[in-house]
Amino acid sequence: MPRPDASQKLAATKPKDGPSKGLIGGIIAAILVVAVVVAVFVTQANKSDGSVAGAAVPTGGTKGGHGLRAYPDVKLKANAPTVDLYEDFQCPICNDLEKANGEQILQDAKSGKIKLVWHLMTFLEQNMQNAPASTIAANGLYCAADAGKAAEYHKANFAGQPAKEGTGYTVANIKKFGKEAGITGAALTKFNSCVDKGTYKKYVKATADQAGKDGVTGTPTVKINGKEIKNSSADYSSLLQTKGAWDKVLAKMTK
Template identity: 45%
Template sequence: MAKNSAKAPDRGAASARQAKIQAAQKSAGGGANKIVVATVVAIVAIIATVGGVVWSQMSKENDVTGGGNALPAGVSELGQGYPAFQDVTPVDGAPTVDLYVDYQCPACAMFEEAFGPTLSQQAADGKIKLVYHVKNFLDDNLRNDSSTRAANGAFCASDAGKFQEYSDQLFPGQPEREGDGWTDAQLKAFAETAGVSGEALTTWESCVAAGKYTDYVNSVEKQSFADGVKGTPTVKVNGEDLDTSTLVNAEGTAFDPAKLVAALEAAGK
């Protein structure tokens, strides 16, 4: 019988190799597992960071846009008027003056020219509580969106504490021809003149572009109409309509701010 020329396996060498492999695995101490764990931890950290950035960005955007239901400071629900001069504490018995206006309204501009400074001074002195109900019905009448955009400009300025300063410019700054409306540049110029600057101005621009307070303005229009306010300007003192025709001088040729003050003082008694 022919002999097999192949050598028998060297069992000692095989055992030695196996021992080396096992020793190497033990010396690694589960190193591969550590790498996997470290990788997972890193991925989780990245996800958390990215998620935090996204949440922060969404939070900032909601601060600007209001998520569609933004209310100006001092207003607790849609449809309510905006209380001006919120940093002033009214005196006891101060009457509430509700002023219904549309920023494109020419008659409102005339009223503002005659009585605006008086109302502002009375409110600043705490003698009245001045509440604005900013309407936008003239957008439909004039086929533009300037009443809504101007209202957004005023309430976005209120975020920077500059509502009155902004509002005071809109009536004297009405376009010469009714219906022309304001350009974005004009509305921005009002903000700058009102004292909105730097980062606050950038936020104001984003606020107006997003129409942050459009839903609020629409709700005020709807509520005021439901309350029987059909035109502007309308003035209510302690809930009662003030007949502005009684506020003219003895000659009947011009409005008389002194008569407005007298009417407000009488309402506060």
């Protein structure tokens, strides 16, 4: 909302006899100084690594909440397409995709055939009224990324998704997934601390907010080189139901 013009505001409240011009000028100058300070504060608050001020970025994460690369150290092959995968760890249909083609997608990412970027969303914790289940699961992925085990954690989390939708996740669940991902020793201690503290909660929000700005309204959403595979398409259905469908869909989308 635009700020009312200072001179108009003063004129509207001016006493009948009126203060001196010097006093009016001083008040206007004071208002302008306050406006500048507020503007600087708002600008700095929005200058962050995401849509949330001061959001720490995990290993493999991108500034602005633009997702987490599955294998940030892997050298990409020439013309490797970018695959953006929007998920909520509580989403059962996301788990269908994981079971049917998750392994093949990871293999392609690990070999450098594709650049796989995960965008974690959290809207299901509001829909299911079990907050902060999606948030702590997403935070767990980012904590695992610091240990170099993002892909392993991603797999473990979906494998441990509760059979009953809406049950949600606990901190104990997340720590268990960390162990199952192969995080050990000092790295596990650090991972558990990251989970307990919710180190990447701000980045979780930043990523979820950015997904909304990207126009994503549901999960899983799959984009290849920015082009979305529509959930009404046969390709989308095959990715959820047919093992080995990924190679065909990828080839089709990158012709």
